[in-house]
Amino acid sequence: MSFTFTPENIKTIAKLKTRYPKPQALSLPCLWMAQYQEGFISIDAIDVIAEVTETPAMEIYRVATFYSMFHLQPITKKRVMVCKTLSCKLCGSEEILAHLSKREDVLVEEVECLGSCGSAPVMQIDDLYYEDLTTQKVDAVLEQL
Amino acid sequence: MNQNIEIIVDGQTYEAEENSLLIDLLIKHEIKVPYFCYHESLGADGNCRMCMVEIVGQKRPQIACDTLIKPGMEVHSKGEKIDTVRTNILELELINHPVDCPTCDQAGECSLQDFYMDYGLHTSKINVQEKVTHAKHVDLGANVMLDQERCVLCARCTRFTDKITHSHELGIIGRGDDARVSTMPGRPLSNPYAMNVVDLCPVGALTSKDFRFHQRVWFLKSAEAICQGCSTGCNIYIDHNKPKYRDDTVYRFRPRRNDAVNGFFICDDGRLSYKALEENRQRQTLLEGQEIETDAACSHLKALVQQHQGNITVIIDANLYTEEITALLVYAETIKAEVTAPLEFYNDANFEDDLLKSAQCAANYQSVLDLNLSTQAPDKKGLIINFNYPEQFHADTVVSFNTHQGAQASLIFPIASYSENSGTLTNKDGLEQFSKKAVTKNSPSPTILEWLERLKQ
Numbered sequence: 143m144s145f146t147f148t149p150e151n152i153k154t155i156a157k158l159k160t161r162y163p164k165p166q167a168l169s170l171p172c173l174w175m176a177q178y179q180e181g182f183i184s185i186d187a188i189d190v191i192a193e194v195t196e197t198p199a200m201e202i203y204r205v206a207t208f209y210s211m212f213h214l215q216p217i218t219k220k221r222v223m224v225c226k227t228l229s230c231k232l233c234g235s236e237e238i239l240a241h242l243s244k245r246e247d248v249l250v251e252e253v254e255c256l257g258s259c260g261s262a263p264v265m266q267i268d269d270l271y272y273e274d275l276t277t278q279k280v281d282a283v284l285e286q287l
Numbered sequence: 288m289n290q291n292i293e294i295i296v297d298g299q300t301y302e303a304e305e306n307s308l309l310i311d312l313l314i315k316h317e318i319k320v321p322y323f324c325y326h327e328s329l330g331a332d333g334n335c336r337m338c339m340v341e342i343v344g345q346k347r348p349q350i351a352c353d354t355l356i357k358p359g360m361e362v363h364s365k366g367e368k369i370d371t372v373r374t375n376i377l378e379l380e381l382i383n384h385p386v387d388c389p390t391c392d393q394a395g396e397c398s399l400q401d402f403y404m405d406y407g408l409h410t411s412k413i414n415v416q417e418k419v420t421h422a423k424h425v426d427l428g429a430n431v432m433l434d435q436e437r438c439v440l441c442a443r444c445t446r447f448t449d450k451i452t453h454s455h456e457l458g459i460i461g462r463g464d465d466a467r468v469s470t471m472p473g474r475p476l477s478n479p480y481a482m483n484v485v486d487l488c489p490v491g492a493l494t495s496k497d498f499r500f501h502q503r504v505w506f507l508k509s510a511e512a513i514c515q516g517c518s519t520g521c522n523i524y525i526d527h528n529k530p531k532y533r534d535d536t537v538y539r540f541r542p543r544r545n546d547a548v549n550g551f552f553i554c555d556d557g558r559l560s561y562k563a564l565e566e567n568r569q570r571q572t573l574l575e576g577q578e579i580e581t582d583a584a585c586s587h588l589k590a591l592v593q594q595h596q597g598n599i600t601v602i603i604d605a606n607l608y609t610e611e612i613t614a615l616l617v618y619a620e621t622i623k624a625e626v627t628a629p630l631e632f633y634n635d636a637n638f639e640d641d642l643l644k645s646a647q648c649a650a651n652y653q654s655v656l657d658l659n660l661s662t663q664a665p666d667k668k669g670l671i672i673n674f675n676y677p678e679q680f681h682a683d684t685v686v687s688f689n690t691h692q693g694a695q696a697s698l699i700f701p702i703a704s705y706s707e708n709s710g711t712l713t714n715k716d717g718l719e720q721f722s723k724k725a726v727t728k729n730s731p732s733p734t735i736l737e738w739l740e741r742l743k744q
């Protein structure tokens with residue numbers, strides 16, 4: 143198998159293992175670690191996680207496909223997640239979305255509520271929220287990346 | 288041990304074990320209740336929500352497959368309220384269903400189709416212009432084809448690979464209306480029981496590559512038979528039909544429930560063994576390769592028996608029915624022949640597994656042992672009369688009674704195969720089971736018993 147967790151991740155896994163009654167509970171933390179490490183979740187990574195969590199590989203694969211935040215293919219473009227729920231819609235997320243979809247250098251996705259209604263409209267890139275968006279602000283943010 | 292208690296279903300009193308599943312009672316007493324996901328061998332999953340029943344004292348309808356039987360329970364399995372609930376659930380199942388019954392192989396034995404006739408038959412409230420589409424022809428491997436659009440996500444197939452074969456090839460991936468059954472990339476379905484998922488599938492999502500498009504199921508006739516793949520003696524249905532202008536043909540084997548032997552399943556080797564049944568059949572009576580009249584052949588054999596008096600061996604195949612073996616023992620005595628039923632050929636340790644397959648690959652292996660027959664290779668080299676045993680022996684003269692071609696013998700008689708004949712088999716646990724005749728050919732080969740009758744005259 144071509145995937146191995148980094149030494150730091152292996153340490154984290156060992157630490158987390160003591161926290162849960164079953165190793166299966168490590169599925170999500172391990173998937174996150176694999177995704178941060180490689181940028182996506184490969185089948186090799188799923189096999190390693192299956193071994194760590196003592197769970198059939200199919201189960202890990204199912205979890206990885208269930209959550210839209212996990213990628214099973216490498217992503218070449220920057221992934222921009224735009225909130226599609228009520229507050230953001232009312233505050234103009236559709237305009238943001240229309241603006242973003244004109245750009246070809248980003249992968250735009252509509253996602254469920256990002257939980258930041260007070261600062262709508264909101265988008266998420268990697269682990270960061272960009273709030274109170276306007277089309278100018280969007281351009282400025284993407285410029286800096 | 289749970290106590291037996293009484294509960295009321297639709298005004299009738301039934302006795303049931305406390306804390307057993309309500310749906311088991313309904314199925315046992317043939318009280319009609321629709322369900323997709325529940326299966327006796329896989330247990331309750333509660334995902335399809337079709338088996339709703341009304342329980343007096345409970346606000347909402349409950350699913351029968353996840354309801355434990357309690358004392359004093361009163362259940363209504365029908366009524367307007369329940370029908371409405373079932374209709375609504377069915378409507379949801381049908382939103383994205385392609386309704387391609389005319390080209391679907393499951394038509395005629397499809398739960399979805401049946402339930403639609405019971406609870407559907409209406410114009411849907413839900414007006415979807417474009418249905419969610421999925422892959423229609425996914426080759427899962429092991430002769431199983433998947434149509435993701437027809438799937439109702441009951442998870443029977445995935446639970447089968449999880450709980451029964453423990454091979455975990457199948458899973459439901461994605462979510463919402465994107466959810467579908469799939470294998471992992473590059474890891475096809477591959478276990479020796481894989482084709483059972485085709486029987487488990489309540490709809491036409493999983494079909495057998497071997498059977499699909501060959502025959503409409505309502506044309507098939509089923510005979511209750513026993514699989515002859517090994518000495519386990521799995522109960523099967525031989526599904527056969529005689530299409531117009533053609534001969535009676537076996538189209539598939541299906542497992543037949545028998546909790547004492549095979550439960551609900553059979554192995555794929557057994558399931559596909561029907562093919563070998565029809566191929567290369569011995570149809571003619573041959574003397575030195577030339578076809579001869581059956582009467583002449585019989586007199587020829589009688590002459591041979593006279594000629595080799597005291598130097599005759601009768602070889603019995605361990606796949607023959609017990610009735611045939613017993614008759615052959617009588618015949619051997621009348622012609623003063625030695626009898627042997629070699630078993631070495633049938634031992635295959637590689638075939639054995641923990642589920643159903645036995646290392647003794649002959650259907651009536653146990654009978655041969657019970658009858659204390661000699662299992663040695665024949666030592667007398669005068670006349671050998673071989674009754675369908677697949678190995679060849681050398682002797683001055685060899686006479687052979689065969690279902691299939693390939694025997695090296697100076698005189699060859701064709702005999703009926705097990706699907707064209709009925710009889711008793713003893714399985715490895717000593718259980719005697721009767722296998723019924725399925726196929727009647729246009730020009731049937733005589734059975735061994737019929738040949739022996741002719742030889743008497």
